Amino acid sequence: MSITPRIITLTTDFGLQDGYVAAMKGVILGMAPDVRLVDITHDVPAQDIMTAAFVLLRTYRSFPEGSVHLAVVDPGVGSARRAIALEHDGHTFIGPDNGLFSLVLSGQEPQAIATLDKPGLWRAPQPSTTFHGRDIFAPVAARLAMGLPLIDAGTETRELGRMSWALPISDHEGIRGWVVHVDRFGNCITNITRQELERLRERRDVKCYAGNTIVSHVVNTYSDVSEGEPAMLINSQELLEIAVNSGSAQRLLGLERGAPINILFTEDLIA
Amino acid sequence: MSITPRIITLTTDFGLQDGYVAAMKGVILGMAPDVRLVDITHDVPAQDIMTAAFVLLRTYRSFPEGSVHLAVVDPGVGSARRAIALEHDGHTFIGPDNGLFSLVLSGQEPQAIATLDKPGLWRAPQPSTTFHGRDIFAPVAARLAMGLPLIDAGTETRELGRMSWALPISDHEGIRGWVVHVDRFGNCITNITRQELERLRERRDVKCYAGNTIVSHVVNTYSDVSEGEPAMLINSQELLEIAVNSGSAQRLLGLERGAPINILFTEDLIA
Amino acid sequence: MSITPRIITLTTDFGLQDGYVAAMKGVILGMAPDVRLVDITHDVPAQDIMTAAFVLLRTYRSFPEGSVHLAVVDPGVGSARRAIALEHDGHTFIGPDNGLFSLVLSGQEPQAIATLDKPGLWRAPQPSTTFHGRDIFAPVAARLAMGLPLIDAGTETRELGRMSWALPISDHEGIRGWVVHVDRFGNCITNITRQELERLRERRDVKCYAGNTIVSHVVNTYSDVSEGEPAMLINSQELLEIAVNSGSAQRLLGLERGAPINILFTEDLIA
Numbered sequence: 027m028s029i030t031p032r033i034i035t036l037t038t039d040f041g042l043q044d045g046y047v048a049a050m051k052g053v054i055l056g057m058a059p060d061v062r063l064v065d066i067t068h069d070v071p072a073q074d075i076m077t078a079a080f081v082l083l084r085t086y087r088s089f090p091e092g093s094v095h096l097a098v099v100d101p102g103v104g105s106a107r108r109a110i111a112l113e114h115d116g117h118t119f120i121g122p123d124n125g126l127f128s129l130v131l132s133g134q135e136p137q138a139i140a141t142l143d144k145p146g147l148w149r150a151p152q153p154s155t156t157f158h159g160r161d162i163f164a165p166v167a168a169r170l171a172m173g174l175p176l177i178d179a180g181t182e183t184r185e186l187g188r189m190s191w192a193l194p195i196s197d198h199e200g201i202r203g204w205v206v207h208v209d210r211f212g213n214c215i216t217n218i219t220r221q222e223l224e225r226l227r228e229r230r231d232v233k234c235y236a237g238n239t240i241v242s243h244v245v246n247t248y249s250d251v252s253e254g255e256p257a258m259l260i261n262s263q264e265l266l267e268i269a270v271n272s273g274s275a276q277r278l279l280g281l282e283r284g285a286p287i288n289i290l291f292t293e294d295l296i297a
Numbered sequence: 298m299s300i301t302p303r304i305i306t307l308t309t310d311f312g313l314q315d316g317y318v319a320a321m322k323g324v325i326l327g328m329a330p331d332v333r334l335v336d337i338t339h340d341v342p343a344q345d346i347m348t349a350a351f352v353l354l355r356t357y358r359s360f361p362e363g364s365v366h367l368a369v370v371d372p373g374v375g376s377a378r379r380a381i382a383l384e385h386d387g388h389t390f391i392g393p394d395n396g397l398f399s400l401v402l403s404g405q406e407p408q409a410i411a412t413l414d415k416p417g418l419w420r421a422p423q424p425s426t427t428f429h430g431r432d433i434f435a436p437v438a439a440r441l442a443m444g445l446p447l448i449d450a451g452t453e454t455r456e457l458g459r460m461s462w463a464l465p466i467s468d469h470e471g472i473r474g475w476v477v478h479v480d481r482f483g484n485c486i487t488n489i490t491r492q493e494l495e496r497l498r499e500r501r502d503v504k505c506y507a508g509n510t511i512v513s514h515v516v517n518t519y520s521d522v523s524e525g526e527p528a529m530l531i532n533s534q535e536l537l538e539i540a541v542n543s544g545s546a547q548r549l550l551g552l553e554r555g556a557p558i559n560i561l562f563t564e565d566l567i568a
Numbered sequence: 569m570s571i572t573p574r575i576i577t578l579t580t581d582f583g584l585q586d587g588y589v590a591a592m593k594g595v596i597l598g599m600a601p602d603v604r605l606v607d608i609t610h611d612v613p614a615q616d617i618m619t620a621a622f623v624l625l626r627t628y629r630s631f632p633e634g635s636v637h638l639a640v641v642d643p644g645v646g647s648a649r650r651a652i653a654l655e656h657d658g659h660t661f662i663g664p665d666n667g668l669f670s671l672v673l674s675g676q677e678p679q680a681i682a683t684l685d686k687p688g689l690w691r692a693p694q695p696s697t698t699f700h701g702r703d704i705f706a707p708v709a710a711r712l713a714m715g716l717p718l719i720d721a722g723t724e725t726r727e728l729g730r731m732s733w734a735l736p737i738s739d740h741e742g743i744r745g746w747v748v749h750v751d752r753f754g755n756c757i758t759n760i761t762r763q764e765l766e767r768l769r770e771r772r773d774v775k776c777y778a779g780n781t782i783v784s785h786v787v788n789t790y791s792d793v794s795e796g797e798p799a800m801l802i803n804s805q806e807l808l809e810i811a812v813n814s815g816s817a818q819r820l821l822g823l824e825r826g827a828p829i830n831i832l833f834t835e836d837l838i839a
Contacts, residue, residue: 033326035319041752043611045627048577051606052630055575059604059632062330064322069314072753073814085316088323088431090330101814104789155789157804160630210312211343247375247426262428272344272372304597306590333601335593340585356587359594359702361601481583482614518646518697533699543615543643 032171033062033089037078037097038159039070046157050096050164053149057168064089073101075125076189080207082119083129084263091116096167097126104155109142109162110186111170111179118176120167122158125189133190140180142166147179194218196226200290203266205283212274214281218266218289227291234258235288236268237279248272303442304333304360308349308368309430310341317428321367321435324420328439335360344372346396347460351478353390354400355534362387367438368397375426380413380433381457382441382450389447391438393429396460404461411451413437418450462488467497471561474537476554483545485552489537489560498562505529506559507539508550519543574713575604575631579620579639580701581612588699592638592706595691599710606631615643617667618731622749624661625671626805633658638709639668646697651684651704652728653712653721660718662709664700667731675732682722684708689721736760738768742832745808747825754816756823760808760831769833776800777830778810779821790814 034054040046047068054061066085070078078099086095100107100122111120112127114136119127127136142162145151147169153161166179194203194217203218214236223232234241236256243250243257251257253272256279261267268275268287275281305325311317318339325332337356341349349370357366371378371393382391383398385407390398398407413433416422418440424432437450465474465488474489485507494503505512507527514521514528522528524543527550532538539546539558546552576596582588589610596603608627612620620641628637642649642664653662654669656678661669669678684704687693689711695703708721736745736759745760756778765774776783778798785792785799793799795814798821803809810817810829817823 033323035323037316039752041611042607043609043623044749044751045579045608045623046751048606048608048627049630052575052577052627052632052635055604055606056630056632062326063606064319064326064334065313066316066319067314069312081314081316085319085323088320088327090323090327093323102791105791154804156801156809160804207315209315209317210310249373249376259427262425262431267427304594306594333597335590335597335605336584337587337590338585340583352585352587356590356594359591359598361594361598364594478586480586480588481581520644520647530698533696533702538698 032058033064033093034167034171035064035066035086035089035093035095036068037066037070037082037095037099038068039072039074039078039099040068040159042068046159049157049160053160053164054168057165058172061168061171066095070099073099075099076191077207079126079129079189082127083132086117086130087115089117094118094120094167094171096163097121098159098163099126100124100158103158107187109158110139110183111142111166111176112136112139112186113176118170120163120170123187125187128189129191131188136186138176139183139186140176141183142180144180191217194222196222198226198291200288201226203287203289205268205281205285205287208276208281208283212270212276212278213261214268214275214279214285215261215263216266216268216287218287220260220264220266223266223289230291230293232258233290233292234268235290236275237281237285239279241268254278303329304335304364305438305442306335306337306357306360306364306366307339308337308341308353308366308370309339310343310345310349310370311339311430313339317430320428320431324431324435325439328436329443332439332442337366341370344370346370347462348478350397350400350460353398354403357388357401358386360388365389365391365438365442367434368392369430369434370397371395371429374429380429381410381454382413382437382447383407383410383457384447389441391434391441394458396458399459399461402459407457409447410454410457411447412454413451415451465489465493467493469497469562471559472497474558474560476539476552476556476558479547479552479554483541483547484532485539485546485550485556486532486534487537487539487558489558491531491535491537494537494560501562501564503529504561504563505539506561507546508552508556510550512539525549574600575606575635576709576713577606577608577628577631577635577637578610579608579612579624579637579641580610581614581616581620581641582610582701584610588701591699591702595702595706596710599707600714603710603713608637612641615641617641618733619749621668621671621731624669625674628659628672629657631659636660636662636709636713638705639663640701640705641668642666642700645700649729651700652681652725653684653708653718654678654681654728655718660712662705662712665729667729670730670732673730678728680718681725681728682718683725684722686722733759736764738764740768740833742830743768745829745831747810747823747827747829750818750823750825754812754818755803756810756817756821756827757803757805758808758810758829760829762802762806762808765802765808765831772833772835774800775832775834776810777832778817779823779827781821783810796820
């Protein structure tokens with residue numbers, strides 16, 4: 027019988043130039059030599075917890091159940107903030123208790139949460155005060171990936187720090203949302219879900235005020251409009267995205283993270 | 298008997314900050330847990346098919362035969378452009394049919410080509426219209442790496458989209474070529490091959506007009522000229538490269554991708 | 569009995585956009601299919617040997633003994649500089665003999681050194697003159713990771729190129745050191761060790777002249793001072809670091825690599 031090696035994903039704001047990520051991987055492989063390591067990203071802007079939370083949300087479900095997702099964006103390292111691990115939706119998450127997993131949970135209670143308070147499971151009983159990624163999170167993630175039950179990784183708790191996106195504001199006339207992420211292509215992803223949009227829209231046309239432009243096409247894919255043309259589409263995460271075919275919506279429309287997106291339903295019935 | 302795990306390489310213009318690459322890896326590892334994943338690059342400039350084609354050309358032969366090379370630079374995602382896989386030179390390539398594999402093929406016919414038109418092999422029968430990397434290419438690459446014959450991945454075809462470099466123009470007097478890639482060190486790689494250069498040169502000296510300079514040294518390695526000195530050399534891919542010892546030819550000579558490189562053969566015989 | 573796969577780490581100044589790193593990995597996996605590859609960093613500034621040496625120093629000990637650390641920052645590629653491998657502290661290091669491993673050795677003699685002069689172990693007996701990473705270092709690293717004794721990888725030698733940091737200058741009044749690395753967060757790491765600082769300080773207070781500021785807090789972790797406040801702390805490598813809570817010491821204090829850091833011991837006894 028062969029056992030599928032467990033996967034540990036890594037999400038940090040460490041960047042790749044300083045060797046911090048490699049130090050974590052070295053610790054993990056020293057304890058769990060067969061584990062598969064996959065970088066989600068290490069380019070989270072320094073100390074930007076919500077961007078990390080968003081990238082985790084959009085990514086974790088592509089991994090098989092049983093994966094361990096290690097995330098370290100940790101402005102409070104060395105302070106009293108807790109280190110935690112939790113189980114949710116068949117996956118295990120581990121990192122500082124500062125809201126990193128809020129979007130993954132989207133308001134639900136995790137199946138279980140543990141405060142990581144057992145120094146015997148760490149790299150050394152006295153961890154560095156500035157690098158818990160290497161000294162606490164990496165070794166505990168390795169043990170969880172090797173099969174340590176969550177409950178044995180620390181002390182069970184129900185407490186959890188949370189952060190949340192502002193929710194879109196909507197009424198019968200329209201929806202006011204925000205750009206929550208701008209990707210490498212300049213696509214501007216909003217906090218407006220397909221479900222919300224379709225529920226309120228009924229059979230009406232849609233006009234969208236975004237940056238310096240009014241966008242009126244809702245399309246299925248980028249190339250449904252001409253090159254350089256902006257459009258709305260529902261992206262691979264079921265969120266409304268403002269994009270420009272073969273161009274950058276960020277640059278062409280003057281949008282940034284946090285920019286308001288105003289959707290107006292017009293009375294014209296769609297044929 | 299132990300079976301060597303198959304390798305899947307990944308080449309995209311996704312960058313690493315958004316988690317798109319990790320989503321593809323998660324899908325692959327969910328289906329083919331023992332496959333080895335190697336990033337070629339994810340820093341292809343957005344939608345720059347020819348740069349991706351060039352990096353694939355210079356890299357794929359370093360991998361063992363049987364490797365699967367997954368490439369996604371896909372401005373036409375969701376449009377009518379086909380998804381394909383092909384076999385060539387003992388390797389398998391998979392991606393959109395937009396010319397990405399043209400330089401690898403360098404004018405030859407692949408051994409086999411399949412149009413990836415079997416939704417049963419995809420992540421879900423209804424793929425996202427904006428992320429075929431995750432929903433079509435990753436799962437089919439995983440199946441190919443697990444041994445699925447190319448012919449069963451889709452429908453066999455002979456059609457293939459191609460792009461090509463402008464070829465150098467040459468006569469008895471010289472060669473006019475172009476810079477096709479500038480690497481991280483500012484080395485400027487041209488489309489002039491060692492073979493072409495040696496065939497036409499005979500025993501004559503070479504003068505090369507490149508940017509703001511005339512380069513007259515053909516050397517074997519960077520340090521054969523003094524620091525800061527420009528030179529021509531044949532690089533590790535058998536292509537003529539303009540380089541500066543301990544410096545950047547791009548910056549010092551004012552060269553960019555697309556810049557003309559004019560080689561003149563002088564009548565002086567080499568001793 | 570299962571054998572733990574050996575680890576090869578990679579540290580280069582190749583960047584990730586050109587496929588050079590992937591070419592090395594392809595060669596390694598073709599020869600050692602089960603080896604684990606871990607990137608330390610490929611973002612060493614071009615030809616900056618000391619930065620690579622520093623990142624190796626801070627990282628290698630996180631990996632299990634027996635790991636092979638391949639480092640290629642190689643301005644002299646193709647020249648007469650030797651290719652070497654060495655054993656030190658239970659780890660194997662391989663790369664050009666230009667001082668890359670000086671900080672790892674910190675003045676000690678390695679257990680064994682070999683000059684890599686056996687073309688039969690290379691990718692081809694005639695390696696490219698510009699890419700020894702792919703043609704010499706990768707294949708020899710693969711063989712070392714597969715168990716080839718160091719002594720069989722080349723010819724034993726005692727010669728080794730070395731570089732060194734300027735050491736801090738100290739007397740009873742204080743210590744004059746330098747910033748040796750600025751990390752992604754703008755933390756400024758100095759060449760002053762905890763041991764040196766504690767030995768000289770005795771029970772006195774400390775004042776630190778760093779850039780445009782005098783720092784007087786020695787703290788255990790970033791959040792021991794208010795946000796935006798600078799502080800001294802001993803980092804995860806036991807080196808004195810100048811940092812700013814939730815900010816960049818580099819930007820706020822105007823520090824760069826090479827900047828002097830002057831520590832003065834004041835006569836006030838600590839309570």
